[in-house]
Amino acid sequence: MSQEPSFVYYPVGTEDTLVGEFHYGSASDKDVLDPGKGIKLFLTDPPYNLGFDYGEVSDNQPEEDYHQMMEDILDACYEAADDDAHMFLIHYPQDFAKMWPRLTKKWKFHQWITWAYPANFGHSRKKWTNASRTILWLVKGNPEFYGNRVVQPYKNPWDRRIKKLIHEEGKIGTPLYNWWQVNLCKNVSKDKKEYSNQIPEELLERIVLSTTNIGDLVADPFSGTFSTSRTAMRLGRRAWGCDLNPDVIKWRPTLTDYNSESDIDEPKYDKEYPFYKFEEAGLTIGQIHKISAYLLETLSPEQIAEAPGIGIKKARELRKNLSKSDTGGQSTLIDFSNSKIESNIDDVGSPAPKISLSLTDLDEQTKSTKSSKEIREKMIQRSLNWPTGVDGSKEFTESGDQIGDIALEYGKPGKYALVDEDASNYKPMDMQPRINSKPEWKPDAWKLYAPLAELWLADQTVAKEVNSLLMKIAWCKNFKQDSNGNYVLSLTDDEINRINEIDEEFSDCFEPFTLAEIILFIESIARTDDVNQYIRNEKKVKGQSGRILYVKTTIACAKAVAEAIADSEGSQTHSLAKFINDIARSGGMISISADRLVDYVHIS
Numbered sequence: 195m196s197q198e199p200s201f202v203y204y205p206v207g208t209e210d211t212l213v214g215e216f217h218y219g220s221a222s223d224k225d226v227l228d229p230g231k232g233i234k235l236f237l238t239d240p241p242y243n244l245g246f247d248y249g250e251v252s253d254n255q256p257e258e259d260y261h262q263m264m265e266d267i268l269d270a271c272y273e274a275a276d277d278d279a280h281m282f283l284i285h286y287p288q289d290f291a292k293m294w295p296r297l298t299k300k301w302k303f304h305q306w307i308t309w310a311y312p313a314n315f316g317h318s319r320k321k322w323t324n325a326s327r328t329i330l331w332l333v334k335g336n337p338e339f340y341g342n343r344v345v346q347p348y349k350n351p352w353d354r355r356i357k358k359l360i361h362e363e364g365k366i367g368t369p370l371y372n373w374w375q376v377n378l379c380k381n382v383s384k385d386k387k388e389y390s391n392q393i394p395e396e397l398l399e400r401i402v403l404s405t406t407n408i409g410d411l412v413a414d415p416f417s418g419t420f421s422t423s424r425t426a427m428r429l430g431r432r433a434w435g436c437d438l439n440p441d442v443i444k445w446r447p448t449l450t451d452y453n454s455e456s457d458i459d460e461p462k463y464d465k466e467y468p469f470y471k472f473e474e475a476g477l478t479i480g481q482i483h484k485i486s487a488y489l490l491e492t493l494s495p496e497q498i499a500e501a502p503g504i505g506i507k508k509a510r511e512l513r514k515n516l517s518k519s520d521t522g523g524q525s526t527l528i529d530f531s532n533s534k535i536e537s538n539i540d541d542v543g544s545p546a547p548k549i550s551l552s553l554t555d556l557d558e559q560t561k562s563t564k565s566s567k568e569i570r571e572k573m574i575q576r577s578l579n580w581p582t583g584v585d586g587s588k589e590f591t592e593s594g595d596q597i598g599d600i601a602l603e604y605g606k607p608g609k610y611a612l613v614d615e616d617a618s619n620y621k622p623m624d625m626q627p628r629i630n631s632k633p634e635w636k637p638d639a640w641k642l643y644a645p646l647a648e649l650w651l652a653d654q655t656v657a658k659e660v661n662s663l664l665m666k667i668a669w670c671k672n673f674k675q676d677s678n679g680n681y682v683l684s685l686t687d688d689e690i691n692r693i694n695e696i697d698e699e700f701s702d703c704f705e706p707f708t709l710a711e712i713i714l715f716i717e718s719i720a721r722t723d724d725v726n727q728y729i730r731n732e733k734k735v736k737g738q739s740g741r742i743l744y745v746k747t748t749i750a751c752a753k754a755v756a757e758a759i760a761d762s763e764g765s766q767t768h769s770l771a772k773f774i775n776d777i778a779r780s781g782g783m784i785s786i787s788a789d790r791l792v793d794y795v796h797i798s
Contacts, residue, residue, distance in 0.1 A: 430456025594682030627718030
């Protein structure tokens with residue numbers, strides 16, 4: 195894409211009002227950021243110099259170079275700011291401490307805000323979980339602050355003094371504290387882009403509303419996905435942004451992101467408070483929780499399903515999960531020895547058995563590899579006979595491998611496929627897998643490590659179950675001959691039910707995909723590796739085939755990503771997965787010996 199500046203005017207086709215201005219380059223360059231530009235708010239999340247993936251831009255500079263870069267950017271922003279302006283920087287507190295003299299050389303310290311985000315990652319054996327960052331608020335001059343625009347509900351709304359504020363004076367709440375709990379921008383968030391360290395727009399919005407007015411200029415000198423600019427334009431502000439990474443130009447806002455009819459900045463809550471009306475009616479939060487627990491204890495799944503957004507499937511799942519709950523001696527939500535709820539769970543089946551390997555499987559993995567030779571050879575020969583695409587098209591063939599309704603297909607590049615025959619990686623028989631439920635999804639190998647790493651962080655026991663199934667598939671223990679004599683994936687009903695249970699309980703780890711889709715794609719890449727190695731060297735099929743090595747590499751890399759996150763300062767699953775994949779691939783595939791494999795799988 196063009197690296198020229200882009201300008202967004204309103205109305206369209208005119209140059210009446212410049213509502214968006216976006217540059218490729220550094221804010222320290224006066225050709226990018228003009229002094230005296232009159233910017234009212236700088237709101238930015240700079241690179242943390244921790245080695246994240248920002249394309250061509252290095253995030254691993256010598257510390258002195260990094261600190262100097264930050265100083266240069268802040269100095270340039272100060273010169274471009276209005277006489278009365280705000281600067282909000284998001285970073286880790288220990289890094290602010292190192293750069294403090296540089297950050298406050300021109301800007302004046304105003305407030306230290308803690309942004310906390312609940313997380314299941316970053317756990318360490320040596321310290322408490324790091325699940326927060328600092329929002330450093332600096333100012334130039336004496337800028338206005340509108341703390342009544344984003345508020346939290348009053349505590350004790352049943353108190354007569356608070357009732358007077360609400361019902362007689364028309365106030366809805368009190369200003370926010372200097373600590374905010376806002377969830378990270380997850381992979382399934384509607385505003386999430388494929389980029390490291392994106393800040394949620396919910397957090398950006400409260401800062402923009404509280405420090406600027408409609409029409410004010412809001413700037414981000416480290417724009418990344420341009421979330422700050424997009425949020426500002428949606429709220430009727432003008433936006434300016436720049437970034438040194440040419441890959442992010444595609445995310446620059448356009449006129450469709452600008453709201454020319456933004457509402458007057460009336461007070462609003464910082465988030466939804468579904469229980470607040472009950473507090474106003476006289477209940478405390480503790481009492482509301484007790485009532486909720488009582489209702490969940492006594493209502494049937496059918497009654498629970500009547501609540502908006504629940505449904506009978508979720509209600510029955512809740513009842514089943516509660517029946518398995520064990521809080522280690524604490525009071526549980528429901529005492530399931532009580533016969534009054536037995537009739538409510540009669541229709542809930544027992545959980546599927548856990549997926550596991552035996553110690554014999556581990557001790558005899560070399561034997562398992564050799565015993566799979568005949569099945570693998572027949573699968574490879576069948577794959578080689580699948581039809582080739584014509585005139586650049588791809589003709590896909592059903593493999594017979596499926597989990598439930600999700601099936602795996604394979605194709606091969608056609609005669610005129612866009613492959614350079616002189617390229618070192620040219621493979622005339624290179625298979626092209628796809629899944630019928632996601633025909634356009636063709637992930638890189640590292641993108642399959644990431645969800646498995648998320649699962650490892652969430653529950654190691656369950657992750658080991660999935661690894662056990664992957665190893666059984668790698669050793670062809672789950673392949674049976676169909677009516678045509680072809681070997682196809684044939685999981686037991688218990689295994690399929692267990693996959694579905696895991697998928698439902700840990701859907702956040704896998705979204706926007708399902709566990710079945712991820713397992714099938716791992717199988718497809720493993721089979722492709724097997725075929726490619728067979729083509730290059732037929733003898734390979736007799737030893738540690740590409741199939742088995744790929745599966746072992748996958749589970750080893752997923753565990754390595756999870757362990758790296760556990761010792762890091764935050765969630766960067768995708769960046770770490772890609773990094774570890776690069777290391778694994780550069781050093782060759784990873785084999786796991788029997789004595790080490792026991793740490794990766796579930797043993798029965």
